[in-house]
Amino acid sequence: MATVENAPRHRSVGSAKLREALVAYAFILVPMGVFLLFFIWPLAYAVYISRYDWGVFGKIETLGFENYRELYRDEIFHKALKNTLLYTALVVPIQMALGLAMAVIVNAGIRGKTFFRSAFYFPSLASSAAITAIAIYILSADGLLNAIIGGNRPWFGDSDTALFSIVGLNAWTTSGTMMLFYLASLQAIPTDVYEAAAIDRAGAWRTFWKITFPLLKPGHFFVGVVSVVGALKVFDQAFIVSNGSGGPNSSTLTAVLYLYRTAIGDIRFGYAAAMGIVLFVLIFTVTLVQRLLFGRPDTA
Amino acid sequence: MATVTFENVTKRFDDTVAVDELTLEISDGEFLVLVGPSGCGKSTALRMLAGLEETTSGRILIGDRVVNNLAPGARDVAMVFQSYALYPHMTVYDNLAFGLRNVRTPKDEINRRVSKAAEVLDMTELIKRKPKQLSGGQRQRVALGRAIVRQPKAFLMDEPLSNLDAALRVNTRAEILKLQRDLKVTTVYVTHDQVEAMTMGDRIAVMKQGVLQQAGTPEQLYTKPTNVFVARFIGSPAMNLVPAGFVKGAGTGGQLAGFRPEHVVLGGGNGDAAYFQATVEVVEYLGDEQLVHLAAGDEKLLAKLPVEDRVPTGVEQRFSIPRDKLHLFDAETELAVRA
Ligand SMILES: Nc1ncnc2c1ncn2[C@@H]1O[C@H](COP(=O)(O)OP(=O)(O)OP(=O)(O)O)[C@@H](O)[C@H]1O
Ligand SMILES: [Mg+2]
Numbered sequence: 001m002a003t004v005e006n007a008p009r010h011r012s013v014g015s016a017k018l019r020e021a022l023v024a025y026a027f028i029l030v031p032m033g034v035f036l037l038f039f040i041w042p043l044a045y046a047v048y049i050s051r052y053d054w055g056v057f058g059k060i061e062t063l064g065f066e067n068y069r070e071l072y073r074d075e076i077f078h079k080a081l082k083n084t085l086l087y088t089a090l091v092v093p094i095q096m097a098l099g100l101a102m103a104v105i106v107n108a109g110i111r112g113k114t115f116f117r118s119a120f121y122f123p124s125l126a127s128s129a130a131i132t133a134i135a136i137y138i139l140s141a142d143g144l145l146n147a148i149i150g151g152n153r154p155w156f157g158d159s160d161t162a163l164f165s166i167v168g169l170n171a172w173t174t175s176g177t178m179m180l181f182y183l184a185s186l187q188a189i190p191t192d193v194y195e196a197a198a199i200d201r202a203g204a205w206r207t208f209w210k211i212t213f214p215l216l217k218p219g220h221f222f223v224g225v226v227s228v229v230g231a232l233k234v235f236d237q238a239f240i241v242s243n244g245s246g247g248p249n250s251s252t253l254t255a256v257l258y259l260y261r262t263a264i265g266d267i268r269f270g271y272a273a274a275m276g277i278v279l280f281v282l283i284f285t286v287t288l289v290q291r292l293l294f295g296r297p298d299t300a
Numbered sequence: 301m302a303t304v305t306f307e308n309v310t311k312r313f314d315d316t317v318a319v320d321e322l323t324l325e326i327s328d329g330e331f332l333v334l335v336g337p338s339g340c341g342k343s344t345a346l347r348m349l350a351g352l353e354e355t356t357s358g359r360i361l362i363g364d365r366v367v368n369n370l371a372p373g374a375r376d377v378a379m380v381f382q383s384y385a386l387y388p389h390m391t392v393y394d395n396l397a398f399g400l401r402n403v404r405t406p407k408d409e410i411n412r413r414v415s416k417a418a419e420v421l422d423m424t425e426l427i428k429r430k431p432k433q434l435s436g437g438q439r440q441r442v443a444l445g446r447a448i449v450r451q452p453k454a455f456l457m458d459e460p461l462s463n464l465d466a467a468l469r470v471n472t473r474a475e476i477l478k479l480q481r482d483l484k485v486t487t488v489y490v491t492h493d494q495v496e497a498m499t500m501g502d503r504i505a506v507m508k509q510g511v512l513q514q515a516g517t518p519e520q521l522y523t524k525p526t527n528v529f530v531a532r533f534i535g536s537p538a539m540n541l542v543p544a545g546f547v548k549g550a551g552t553g554g555q556l557a558g559f560r561p562e563h564v565v566l567g568g569g570n571g572d573a574a575y576f577q578a579t580v581e582v583v584e585y586l587g588d589e590q591l592v593h594l595a596a597g598d599e600k601l602l603a604k605l606p607v608e609d610r611v612p613t614g615v616e617q618r619f620s621i622p623r624d625k626l627h628l629f630d631a632e633t634e635l636a637v638r639a
Pocket of ligand 1: 313316337338339341342343344345492
């Protein structure tokens, strides 16, 4: 972004620059401090305790990499990871597609767009616990959904459908947030490009796929990252629908839920920390890959 | 190719009337320049023709078809935007090809036309670049290219040169003219620069606050401006306008006398010429001519004189204007008074 000054500069200008830089650093200091205290420090601490058997009162036994080795062998952890990845692979595209579709509808200058905007965003605004509680009623064996389709399947209680039900629930609730991000991105596309396309005789469909969609690249990247990171950390809905067990038959046991169970249920903080580190590395890697794939927007 | 007609076209934005009862006919293959000061409604008129803006009232015709209710794409016009409005994610080739692909033009036909346009605009080696990798002048050529690959009924250009530097502007002006002459496509060209208007237009339409003031050839506007606004707007430096009584042998009271700086003659005033006395304040030497700033009472005047006679400053002199170069306007209505 900034070009390096390579012209010789007078001393006074240099010290003015230095002063300016110091002021800038002073402003950054507070957020940096918060970042260090609440993010870097816990992360480092987690790395530290992941090498011990760590209980409520601290160190019990030094294990070295034993926690990681155990993770490597832990079938339940594998199941939880698999659930999480499957969940992510399903929910991310649905969320993004829904969010984009809603953003395009709301952005299209139709009648009642303020109403649609609120209606689409509402589920994201409401507390996830409340929404999940409502979903449990709707999806129960004698709930609204079954009343409509005439079935009697307990959607969250059946290991064949529990995870997919959470996918559906979260795709619905989170897409409102995705819509908001896409809306901002849509409004960054200059109108004259659309005018040029209209004069170039592009129909609505081609305008969307050839103009809007590619020009949303920065939006896709941002929404993609937020969506993937959110999905890999899925916890509350799985916790609520299974009463914290991850059941039935571990079908809703997500990585973070398992981590929680290990830490709070089994009081194995060291092992849970190791899990957290593995998850962190996973999320970090996925974000990096996404950045490499989509990170260079070519909008001017 | 087609004629373009505005019939009593009005555009109102809330309480501003951007275009007021515009009536204008542009013949087939003509290069018409729409000129006027900023905010006078030029772009709005052009955008209504393109279909990017709805008309409040009146009819717009392309050929003999009323296009008021047609979408921009159905009007078969090409437009060059002031901002260029290139597709930032597409290469130059794709920018040019997009409009052809949209109507399912065969691939080799697209290739032929794009290559031809690139060649004409001397940008064959830029064809694989994206807009971000081009200079302002190159982008401008791509915007032109996007218009000429199609064979539209009309070209619409909204200040296409305003982002270019002076030298490039002169070159591109000639380039656009040559293109238009070769293609013979009816062109409506918007600018606020009267020099551009004079040099490019077959005809010029001068607008002021949404109202068409006069439409005619550059020569007509220069020699027979219909009102004070056109008289002042066309020509550089601008026409001198003084109460008629100031110039001996000009009009009567209640009139304004107008004369162009280039028609002022040092001395004279005998025979058929009108004349006035004024003091030379400043002389700007331009090499081939000199711009002489004059003062007489409250009036400030400008004369463009040959350099042979150096004019001393601070001296009162007599200046004259040949009678046929004198314009008279009614001081109330500001309309030209024809002798
Ligand atoms: N979308 C709009 N909403 C409200 N007013 C508008 C809109 N577009 C233009 N106007 C007004 O209409 C008038 C004419 O605008 P227009 O853009 O046609 O001027 P212009 O002659 O092209 O000026 P310029 O040389 O500065 O481009 C102006 O007073 C402008 O403020
Ligand atoms: Mg304009």
